[in-house]
Amino acid sequence: MPSRSRSTPAADDTRERVIDAAQAIFARDGFVGAKMQEIADRVGIQRPSLFYHFKNKEALFVAAHEQVFARIEPVFRESLAPNGDPFVQLDRVSRAVLAVMAEEPDFARMVARTSVDRHPAAVKIVRTYLQPLIDLSVAFVRDGQRRGVFADIDPFFFTLNSWGAALVYFVARDLLAPAAKPTDARDVARFTTTLLQMGNRALATSERRRTPARRAS
Amino acid sequence: MPSRSRSTPAADDTRERVIDAAQAIFARDGFVGAKMQEIADRVGIQRPSLFYHFKNKEALFVAAHEQVFARIEPVFRESLAPNGDPFVQLDRVSRAVLAVMAEEPDFARMVARTSVDRHPAAVKIVRTYLQPLIDLSVAFVRDGQRRGVFADIDPFFFTLNSWGAALVYFVARDLLAPAAKPTDARDVARFTTTLLQMGNRALATSERRRTPARRAS
DNA sequence: TTCTGTCTACATACGTGTAGGTAGGGGCTC
DNA sequence: GAGCCCCTACCTACACGTATGTAGACAGAA
Numbered sequence: 001m002p003s004r005s006r007s008t009p010a011a012d013d014t015r016e017r018v019i020d021a022a023q024a025i026f027a028r029d030g031f032v033g034a035k036m037q038e039i040a041d042r043v044g045i046q047r048p049s050l051f052y053h054f055k056n057k058e059a060l061f062v063a064a065h066e067q068v069f070a071r072i073e074p075v076f077r078e079s080l081a082p083n084g085d086p087f088v089q090l091d092r093v094s095r096a097v098l099a100v101m102a103e104e105p106d107f108a109r110m111v112a113r114t115s116v117d118r119h120p121a122a123v124k125i126v127r128t129y130l131q132p133l134i135d136l137s138v139a140f141v142r143d144g145q146r147r148g149v150f151a152d153i154d155p156f157f158f159t160l161n162s163w164g165a166a167l168v169y170f171v172a173r174d175l176l177a178p179a180a181k182p183t184d185a186r187d188v189a190r191f192t193t194t195l196l197q198m199g200n201r202a203l204a205t206s207e208r209r210r211t212p213a214r215r216a217s
Numbered sequence: 218m219p220s221r222s223r224s225t226p227a228a229d230d231t232r233e234r235v236i237d238a239a240q241a242i243f244a245r246d247g248f249v250g251a252k253m254q255e256i257a258d259r260v261g262i263q264r265p266s267l268f269y270h271f272k273n274k275e276a277l278f279v280a281a282h283e284q285v286f287a288r289i290e291p292v293f294r295e296s297l298a299p300n301g302d303p304f305v306q307l308d309r310v311s312r313a314v315l316a317v318m319a320e321e322p323d324f325a326r327m328v329a330r331t332s333v334d335r336h337p338a339a340v341k342i343v344r345t346y347l348q349p350l351i352d353l354s355v356a357f358v359r360d361g362q363r364r365g366v367f368a369d370i371d372p373f374f375f376t377l378n379s380w381g382a383a384l385v386y387f388v389a390r391d392l393l394a395p396a397a398k399p400t401d402a403r404d405v406a407r408f409t410t411t412l413l414q415m416g417n418r419a420l421a422t423s424e425r426r427r428t429p430a431r432r433a434s
Numbered sequence: 435t436t437c438t439g440t441c442t443a444c445a446t447a448c449g450t451g452t453a454g455g456t457a458g459g460g461g462c463t464c
Numbered sequence: 465g466a467g468c469c470c471c472t473a474c475c476t477a478c479a480c481g482t483a484t485g486t487a488g489a490c491a492g493a494a
Binding site: 030153168 | 390
Binding site: 266270 | 468469470471472473
């Protein structure tokens with residue numbers, strides 16, 4: 001990629017708007033389903049002008065995904081940093097992750113799309129950005145178990161189920177009755193509560209299960 | 218749907234093979250991504266011959282989805298029939314559903330694809346076949362709660378999370394390390410155990426949590 | 435200051451591949 | 465020989481990508 005160090009503000013602005021538009025379109029339609037024409041229309045330029053900023057459709061696809069994951073990843077990573085009581089951290093991490101996913105619905109859609117479409121470029125990005133977070137989550141559970149705080153359960157599948165449940169919620173929630181959009185804050189709150197209940201109970205040791213502590217909101 | 222009652226065995230056979238091929242292709246690539254040419258190649262006929270059996274691509278798409286869901290649905294429905302101890306039934310239902318999903322990987326892919334692609338025909342089929350099963354699952358949880366056997370947790374989100382976790386497992390499992398295909402029976406067994414642990418603990422009342430009963434395999 | 439050359443950031447018009455769908459013919463079975 | 469089943473040979477639409485043109489900004493020299 002060239003330096004682009006001396007380009008005009010207008011060009012930078014256009015390029016960003018192209019990525020923003022592409023992000024929404026790709027998240028909704030996937031690589032083959034997305035049409036460059038619609039992206040151009042949304043930006044308000046002619047379609048061939050997209051090829052001035054990006055070599056081809058795939059380059060734009062990669063840029064859109066990079067942006068979303070690069071914006072989301074640090075939030076996840078920070079909230080996953082070790083911090084005292086594992087149950088308190090579980091609560092904190094879950095709320096942070098779900099909050100970010102709620103305000104960036106493209107993220108969940110892109111991950112889901114990548115899983116079904118398997119576009120190599122997207123797979124690579126997911127592996128690069130998401131896999132380390134999964135690994136951190138697994139390590140977190142395993143650490144809590146080693147310290148005797150968390151109950152015995154497969155750390156990887158526990159993590160996969162938790163992430164998976166959240167993904168499905170944001171991608172498919174509105175398909176099922178009782179209908180609700182993942183943009184409905186009340187619905188998100190109820191979902192968060194339920195997911196946390198499942199996580200807490202799954203990881204609670206049998207002694208702790210007798211008096212489940214209420215966590216801070 | 219026309220009667221097709223007096224066609225030859227050869228035609229019926231071809232038609233079935235077309236549906237089988239289409240099922241795999243559509244599950245993998247979705248409606249726009251799937252190519253009629255590849256379906257024809259897999260059957261061993263020329264592409265235009267597909268249009269003898271099906272009016273157009275969408276008709277074939279519908280037929281393929283109908284077949285998968287119609288084959289899967291009764292298994293789910295039967296295992297969801299009321300039967301004694303809710304925890305025993307939870308165990309039975311979970312194992313049955315996961316077993317079916319394991320041997321029909323197209324099912325999970327089609328549901329996942331429908332959620333992201335939102336093709337109207339597929340959405341309609343999912344709503345017709347899957348929604349009633351979700352409703353049954355929710356009613357099952359709610360009934361167990363009314364009888365005081367299951368703990369208090371949102372029945373809908375509990376169901377959504379359970380189904381979602383299973384879907385994600387079969388669709389995205391192989392993307393994540395430690396790598397494994399959902400066709401690996403050992404991996405499926407470990408996943409089943411973990412999902413059941415989470416379900417059981419989420420629904421166990423605080424009294425019951427002290428001595429979690431081991432369920433039959 | 436003004437003219438000139440060059441670069442950026444678009445637009446217009448076109449080439450090209452590909453995929454869904456159609457028309458009509460022919461072989462095979464009953 | 466009649467009808468079902470599948471073939472070859474098209475047509476049409478669409479979407480990515482390219483070739484080429486151009487308006488405006490900017491730098492530097494006269």
